[in-house]
């Protein structure tokens with residue numbers, strides 16, 4: 001038996017007609033950048049998230065970076081970033097010229113440990129970037145209290161958490177802005193690169209849009225030294241075809257996660273922990289074990305695809321040698337890096353696939 005780590009086939013089969021119609025519509029209209037598809041998706045995604053503004057951009061990294069830039073963050077500023085995240089969160093900060101200050105995660109939730117934020121604050125700190133990693137919402141109440149007390153911005157990294165809820169409220173509107181990625185493998189994925197920033201602040205929304213469009217407020221008039229990062233019509237049309245199915249597809253991920261959690265029962269395997277405040281969307285189903293590499297090899301030999309998120313923490317990446325961190329500085333992030341193993345998780349996974357993974361793990365010697 002073979003169970004891939006991820007497959008888009010069940011989703012693509014189901015939405016085949018909608019996706020082909022979306023292509024036809026854009027191609028027939030023969031208009032590819034900044035048009036009605038983008039405007040339409042932006043409106044629908046803002047409505048879905050319960051916010052006033054959505055700005056389609058080229059990818060998730062830009063969605064975060066442009067939000068930070070629009071907030072005026074740059075050289076000499078510090079931004080608090082979890083030590084356990086995908087590199088893009090830190091890159092969004094360093095591209096503005098600011099410095100990411102890393103904070104250890106909670107070993108149970110993999111997300112930023114809210115008790116460790118205050119000690120990381122200095123007079124240079126401008127913002128906190130909570131990352132709802134693996135689709136698990138961060139503990140937002142303490143983060144919002146800290147931001148208020150120390151006068152900091154919050155920019156949520158929602159790249160893995162489309163539709164996740166914290167205490168019944170959708171993630172993405174807890175701070176000044178939030179960035180989403182629609183990379184194909186994300187819970188809401190385009191058929192290529194795409195992203196969006198959401199906000200309730202009109203001035204900020206205008207600035208983000210200008211920054212992603214060569215810094216121009218109207219054609220050939222440039223008020224900022226901007227980037228070229230726009231959501232193209234084709235991707236916007238594909239996203240509009242998929243958005244109405246997001247909740248249902250997240251529900252399916254929850255069902256798969258529940259089956260895993262109920263079924264996996266091995267003394268060496270730690271299953272994901274879901275706090276009471278969280279309604280996760282399971283972008284990734286990550287277990288932990290001290291014998292991670294052994295388990296990975298065993299599962300791969302049984303035809304089960306796996307992944308590791310993330311084997312080399314941000315502070316140990318070569319590109320960030322200049323930040324001055326060293327091995328041992330973030331033992332919890334390092335431990336997650338050495339022990340986390342991601343199991344197959346995708347819309348359309350069959351029960352027999354899930355059970356094969358469960359049984360394989362439970363039979364592991």
Ligand SMILES: *Cc1c(COP(=O)(O)O)cnc(C)c1O
Nearest residue numbers: 059060061086088089159181183
């Ligand atoms: C995917 C991802 C991003 C970046 O999104 P791209 O669209 O690939 O640029 C940022 N942060 C996190 C946590 C991600 O998983």
